[in-house]
Amino acid sequence: MMISLIRRNRPGTRSGDLYNWAPEEFSKKKGLFAVQEYIQELIRDDPANIKKIIEAPKGVDINVWKYEHLRQFILETNLLIVQLKGVCTKETCQLMKATEDWLYKCSVHKETQDCPAIDYMIHNLDKMSANLNNSKLFSSRVSIDKTNLKTLEEIVRRLYRYFSHSYFHHREVFDEFEKEMHLCERFTEYIKTFDMMSNKYLIIPSTIFASYH
Numbered sequence: 001m002m003i004s005l006i007r008r009n010r011p012g013t014r015s016g017d018l019y020n021w022a023p024e025e026f027s028k029k030k031g032l033f034a035v036q037e038y039i040q041e042l043i044r045d046d047p048a049n050i051k052k053i054i055e056a057p058k059g060v061d062i063n064v065w066k067y068e069h070l071r072q073f074i075l076e077t078n079l080l081i082v083q084l085k086g087v088c089t090k091e092t093c094q095l096m097k098a099t100e101d102w103l104y105k106c107s108v109h110k111e112t113q114d115c116p117a118i119d120y121m122i123h124n125l126d127k128m129s130a131n132l133n134n135s136k137l138f139s140s141r142v143s144i145d146k147t148n149l150k151t152l153e154e155i156v157r158r159l160y161r162y163f164s165h166s167y168f169h170h171r172e173v174f175d176e177f178e179k180e181m182h183l184c185e186r187f188t189e190y191i192k193t194f195d196m197m198s199n200k201y202l203i204i205p206s207t208i209f210a211s212y213h
Contacts, residue, residue, distance in 0.1 A: 026057035032141045035060060035068040043072070047182045048213055054189045063144035066194055070152055070159075071132055073190070074125060076183050077162055081121055083173050084166065093117035098164035098203060117169070121162055128155045156196040163187065167204045178212050185209040 023041040026034070042053045056065045096104040096117040106115035108123040115123065131137060132155070137148045163184040166174040178184055188206060191197050 027059060035064055035141070036071070039068055039072055047180075047186075050182060050186050050189050053186060054193050061143060062194075063146065063149060064142060066149070066152055066190075066196075067132070067138065067144050068141075069190055070155060073159060073183070073187055074128055074132065074155075076181060077125060077159060079181070080162065080166065080173075080177055080183065081118075081125065083177050084118065084121075084170060087170055087173055088118045088121075088165075090116040090118065093165075093169060096120035096161065096165060098161065098168050102161075102164070102203070104161050117165055121165075124158050125162075128158065131155065153196055156191060157201070160187070160191070160197065160201065164203055175212075178209075182209075182212060185212065 023038065023045050026038045029035075029038055038057070039053065042049070046052070054069070056062055094116055095114055096106065098104075104120065105112045106120045106123055108127050131151055137151055138144060163174075166177075167184070174184075184204065188202060188204070188209075191202065192199070
């Protein structure tokens, strides 16, 4: 007799046993949130398995795959910002920079202006989240209009700045976070796989990622 696996956390489950099941094949998933659930299961199973997480499964709408990954990146980037608070302050980082060659102005305001790095990140993360949840741009979780892919590319460019600032100005926080989450490595692989941004803007050396495994 075959016993079906109940894929939910029971009341009283210990934190270490939450989501304690293997990823389900994508072909078996149903519903509006199938892609999101599949991505999150892969990450929970092994966040260091970058290729597996980014590789689009057979049968998925590739534009929905890009969209759902970007939603997930934003969710996890919130955790990075939490780690940076108290370290990246209005006093320590008065401007949003990567290297001295890269200074980013905040366009969330009525007029584009300089912002402390932590404010820039919070302001723009809110704007990115609002854009991804804008029903006029993205009215469906199962189909994405190609005309709105430029919005995804714009978000990718802005989000990469968070990692570059963290890497060049808060390396200790970056290293600690990346060793656990592998988020920048996964984001970089996503950019390269789906050609979301020119490689010349990928200023964090990819050779560092091996040290986090």
